[in-house]
Amino acid sequence: MSTHAPILPILIAFAAALLQMVCDRLSFQRFVGLLSAALLVLVGIWLTWLADDGQTRVYALGDWPAPFGIVLVVDRLAAAMVLLAAVLGFAALLYASAGFDQRGKHFHPLFQLQLMGLLGAFLTGDLFNLFVFFEVMLLASYTLLAHGGGLARTRAGISYVVLNLVGSALFLIALGLLYGTLGTLNLADVAQRLPLPGYDRALTRLALALLIAVFVLKAGLLPLSFWLPQTYTAAGVPVAALFAIMTKVGIVAILRLQVIALAPAMPDLLDHWLTPLALATVVFAALGTLAAARLRALAAWLVLLSAGTLLVTLAQTSAAVTAATLFYLVHSTLAGAAFFLLAGVIAEQRGPAADFLVAGPQPQATWVRISFLVLATTLAGLPPFSGFLGKLMLLTTLREVAAGTAVWVVLLGAGFVVMIALAHNGGYLFWKHRTLVGPAAAIAWPRATATLALVAAGPLLAVLARPLSDYTERTARQLHAPGAYVAAVLGPAPARIAREAIR
Amino acid sequence: MEALLAIAVGVLSACGVFLILRARTFPVLLGLTLLSYAVNLFLFASGRLRFDAAPLIRAGASYTDPLPQALVLTAIVIGFGMTAYLAMLALRALSEAGTDHVDAGREP
Numbered sequence: 372m373s374t375h376a377p378i379l380p381i382l383i384a385f386a387a388a389l390l391q392m393v394c395d396r397l398s399f400q401r402f403v404g405l406l407s408a409a410l411l412v413l414v415g416i417w418l419t420w421l422a423d424d425g426q427t428r429v430y431a432l433g434d435w436p437a438p439f440g441i442v443l444v445v446d447r448l449a450a451a452m453v454l455l456a457a458v459l460g461f462a463a464l465l466y467a468s469a470g471f472d473q474r475g476k477h478f479h480p481l482f483q484l485q486l487m488g489l490l491g492a493f494l495t496g497d498l499f500n501l502f503v504f505f506e507v508m509l510l511a512s513y514t515l516l517a518h519g520g521g522l523a524r525t526r527a528g529i530s531y532v533v534l535n536l537v538g539s540a541l542f543l544i545a546l547g548l549l550y551g552t553l554g555t556l557n558l559a560d561v562a563q564r565l566p567l568p569g570y571d572r573a574l575t576r577l578a579l580a581l582l583i584a585v586f587v588l589k590a591g592l593l594p595l596s597f598w599l600p601q602t603y604t605a606a607g608v609p610v611a612a613l614f615a616i617m618t619k620v621g622i623v624a625i626l627r628l629q630v631i632a633l634a635p636a637m638p639d640l641l642d643h644w645l646t647p648l649a650l651a652t653v654v655f656a657a658l659g660t661l662a663a664a665r666l667r668a669l670a671a672w673l674v675l676l677s678a679g680t681l682l683v684t685l686a687q688t689s690a691a692v693t694a695a696t697l698f699y700l701v702h703s704t705l706a707g708a709a710f711f712l713l714a715g716v717i718a719e720q721r722g723p724a725a726d727f728l729v730a731g732p733q734p735q736a737t738w739v740r741i742s743f744l745v746l747a748t749t750l751a752g753l754p755p756f757s758g759f760l761g762k763l764m765l766l767t768t769l770r771e772v773a774a775g776t777a778v779w780v781v782l783l784g785a786g787f788v789v790m791i792a793l794a795h796n797g798g799y800l801f802w803k804h805r806t807l808v809g810p811a812a813a814i815a816w817p818r819a820t821a822t823l824a825l826v827a828a829g830p831l832l833a834v835l836a837r838p839l840s841d842y843t844e845r846t847a848r849q850l851h852a853p854g855a856y857v858a859a860v861l862g863p864a865p866a867r868i869a870r871e872a873i874r
Numbered sequence: 875m876e877a878l879l880a881i882a883v884g885v886l887s888a889c890g891v892f893l894i895l896r897a898r899t900f901p902v903l904l905g906l907t908l909l910s911y912a913v914n915l916f917l918f919a920s921g922r923l924r925f926d927a928a929p930l931i932r933a934g935a936s937y938t939d940p941l942p943q944a945l946v947l948t949a950i951v952i953g954f955g956m957t958a959y960l961a962m963l964a965l966r967a968l969s970e971a972g973t974d975h976v977d978a979g980r981e982p
Contacts, residue, residue: 499945506952513959517966525967529899529976532960536906537894539956543913543949550942551920 373421377430377443377494379414380453383407384487391480400479401468407483408461411490415454422450423842425849427859429496437496437860438557444496444860447846448697452493452623455701459616459708460486462821466712467609469815474519474607481518485511485613492620496860498549498556498582501624502542505589509535512617515610516602527605534588534598542585548578558631559860562853565636579633579640586628589621591678592645593652599678600659603671608715611667612708612825618678619704625685626693631853634688641686646774650781652679657785660792666714666726669796673710673750676785677703683782684765687772693847695764698840702757702832706749709825713742716814716822717800733801736814740801742826747797749829751790757832762786764840879919886912899964899974903957910953917946 387407391400422428422445430443464482472478488508495501513535517528550556552575553564564570584595591599599618603611633640656676663669681703684696714726717734724731734740749756762782769778832839849855886908893905921939929940968974 499948503948503952506956510952510955510959513956513963517963522967522970525963525970526977528963529960529967532956532963533894533902533906533976536953536956536960537909539952540906540909540913543917546945547913547917547920547942550945551922 375430376414376418376421377428377445378432380411380418380457380490381443381487381494383410383414384483384490388480388483388487391483392477395477397473401472404464404479404483405461405468408457408464408486411457411486412454412461415450415457418445418450419447419454421445422447423845425845427849427856429860436862438555438560441500442496442557442860443494444856445494446856447842447849448623448627449493451697451701451842451846452619453490455704456486456489456493456616459613459704459825460489462708462712462825463609463612465817465824466612466715466821467607469817471519471607471609475517478515478518481511481514482613485515489616489620493623496558498558498561499546502539502546505542505620506539508617508620509539512610512614515613516606518610519607523605524607527602531598531602538585538588541581541588545578545581545585548574548581552578557860558627559857562632562635563857563861565632576637576640579628579637582628583625583641586621586625587645587682590618590625590682591621591652591675592682593648593655593679596652596655596675596678599675600668600671603674603711604665604668608667608711608718609821611670612711615674615707615711616704618674619681619700622678622681622685622700625682626696626850629685630688630693630850631856634851635853638688645686646683646778649679649682649685650774650777652676652682653781653785655679657788660789663792663796664728666717666728666796666800667711669792670707670710670714673789674703674707676789677707680765680782680785683778684769687769688851689768689772690844690847690851691768692765692772693850694840694844695761695768697843697846698836699761699765701839701843702749702761702829705825705828705832706746706758709746709822709828710750712818712822712825713739713746716818717743719814719818721800728796728799730804733804738819738823739814742822743797743801745829746826747793751793752786753790755833756829757836758829760833760836760840875923875925876919879915879923883912883915883919886915897976899967899976902976903960903964906960907957910949910957914946914949914953917942917949 384407387403390403428445431437432441485508488504488511491504492501492508495504513528513532516531517524546556552571553561555561588595603614606614629641653676656672656679659672660669663672681696681700684692716739718726720734721731749758752758752762766779769775890905890909890912893901896902921942924938927936927938929938929943931937
C-alpha cells in the first residue's frame with residue numbers, strides 16, 4: 372500500500388472531481404468534496420509520517436524509470452506541503468459549503484481540480500509535469516476566480532488570465548531551451564548534468580533564469596506582483612483563502628530548483644537581484660496594507676507581504692535559513708487564509724457595509740472580535756503566537772548573511788507598519804461605530820468552524836513550535852543534501868554511469 | 875530550414891507581444907494565440923530539425939527525437955483550452971461592461 376502512497380493525493384482529488392461531474396446534486400457534491408478533502412488531510416498526515424524516516428520515496432508512473440518516465444517524489448518537503456494544502460483545502464471547502472458554492476455552477480469539481488493541481492505541483496519530480504500541474508491549477512483558479520460573477524471579478528480575471536498565459540508561454544520557452552541544451556527535463560537529471568561539461572552553459576543559464584522568472588511571477592516578486600492584490604481582493608472569500616497557498620507553489624518550486632540543481636552548479640544565479648527585489652516587495656506590500664480600503668484587500672496585501680518575506684530568504688544557501696523559511700511558510704499560509712475567511716465573516720455581520728472600511732455596524736459575535744485580535748497579533752508578528760516565532764527564527768538565521776542589516780530593517784519596519792494598519796482597521800471596525808445596529812445574522816456553523824480552525828492555527832503552531840521547527844529543520848537538512856535526492860530518483864551512481872554509457 | 879524556422883518564431887513572437895500590449899481584449903487574445911504558435915514552433919525545434927526521420931529508435935536508422943513532439947501536443951491542448959476560456963471571459967466582460975477595453979468599468 373505504501374508503495375502507491377505518493378500518487379494517492381492526486382488520485383483522490385481527481386476521483387472526487389469526476390464523481391462530482393457525474394452527479395451535480397449539491398448535497399452529493401458537498402459530501403464528496405468534504406470527504407475527499409478529509410481523506411487528503413489523512414493521506415497528508417500519513418505521507419508526512421512516512422517521509423519522516425528520511426527516505427526519499429520515488430513513484431515511477433507506469434513503472435518507467437527516471438529520467439525516461441515521469442516520477443513523483445515524496446520527501447519531507449513535498450509531504451509537508453501536501454498536508455498544508457489539504458488542511459487549507461478542507462477549511463476553505465467547509466466555508467464554501469455554507470452557500471458560496473451555490474452562486475455559480477461547477478464550484479465543487481473545479482475546487483477539487485485546483486487541489487489536484489496544487490498537490491501535483493508539490494509532488495512531481497519532472498519539470499514538464501510541473502508545467503502540466505501548474506496549468507491544471509491555473510485553469511481551475513481562472514474559473515474559481517470568476518465564480519459568483521460580477522464585473523470586478525471578470526475584470527480581475529482577464530488580467531490574471533492574460534498574465535498567466537504569458538507566464539505559461541515563458542515557462543514553455545524555458546523548458547524548450549533546457550531540453551535543447553541539457554536533453555532532459557527531470558529535475559534530478561538536470562541537477563546531475565549541470566556540473567558536467569559538454570553543453571551550452573550560457574543558454575542553460577538563460578533557461579533556468581527564465582524558469583525562475585516564471586516562478587517569481589506566481590510568487591509575486593515586485594515588478595511582477597501588481598496583479599496579486601487586485602486578483603485576491605476580487606476573488607470570493609473561500610477561493611481567496613485557497614489562493615493563499617498559490618504564491619507558495621512558486622516559492623517551493625524556486626526552493627527546490629535552487630537547492631537541488633542550482634546550488635551545486637550555478638550558485639550565483641540568484642545573487643544580487645532576488646534579495647533586493649524581495650525587500651522592495653515587502654516595502655510595497657507594507658505600504659499597500661496602509662492603503663487598503665477593505666478588509667479583503669488588506670488580506671491580499673498581507674499575502675503579498677509574506678511572499679516577499681519568503682523570497683528574501685531564497686537566495687541564501689544555508690539549511691538553517693531554509694528551516695526558518697519553511698516554518699514561516701506554514702504559518703503565513705494558514706494565517707493569510709484565516710484572514711480572508713474572517714474578513715468574509717465580518718462582512719456578513721456588517722450588512723451592506725460589507726468588509727469596506729466605511730461607517731457601518733460593528734460585528735456582534737464575541738468570537739469574531741477575539742478571533743480578529745488573535746489573528747492580527749499573529750499576522751503582525753507580535754508575541755506570543757506563531758507569527759512572532761516565525762519572524763524570530765527568520766531574523767536570527769538571517770543575521771549572519773551579507774544583506775543581514777537591510778533585511779532586519781525592512782522586515783522589522785514592515786512588521787511595524789502592518790501592526791499600525793491592523794490596529795487602525797480593527798479599532799475602526801469594532802469600536803468606532805458602536806451605536807449603529809447591524810443585522811442580527813447568525814453565522815452558519817461551517818463558516819464559523821472553518822474560520823475558527825484556521826485562526827486557531829496561530830496559537831496552535833506556537834504551542835507546537837518545537838516539534839514543527841524540529842521537522843522543518845530535518846526537512847531543510849534533507850533538502851540541502853541534493854546528492855541523496857538525485858540518487859533516489861536516478862538510482863545509485865554505478866547504474867547511472869552504465870546507463871550513460873549505453874546512451 | 876533553421877533560418878526559416880527562427881524567422882517564423884521571431885516574427886510570430888514579435889507580433890504576439892505587440893498585440894498583447896493593446897488595450898482591447900480581442901487583439902490581446904490574438905496576440906496570445908500568435909505567441910503560443912511561436913512557443914510551439916520553438917518547442918518543436920528544441921529536439922533539433924531532421925528530415926526524413928521517423929520518431930522511432932531503430933538500429934542504424936537516423937531518428938528524430940519524439941519527446942518534443944509529445945511536449946508540443948500537450949502544450950497545444952493546454953494553450954487551446956486556455957485561449958477558449960479567455961475568449962469566454964472577454965465576451966462576458968463585453969456584455970457586463972458594454973466595452974471591450976481591458977480596464978472596462980474601472981472607476982475613474
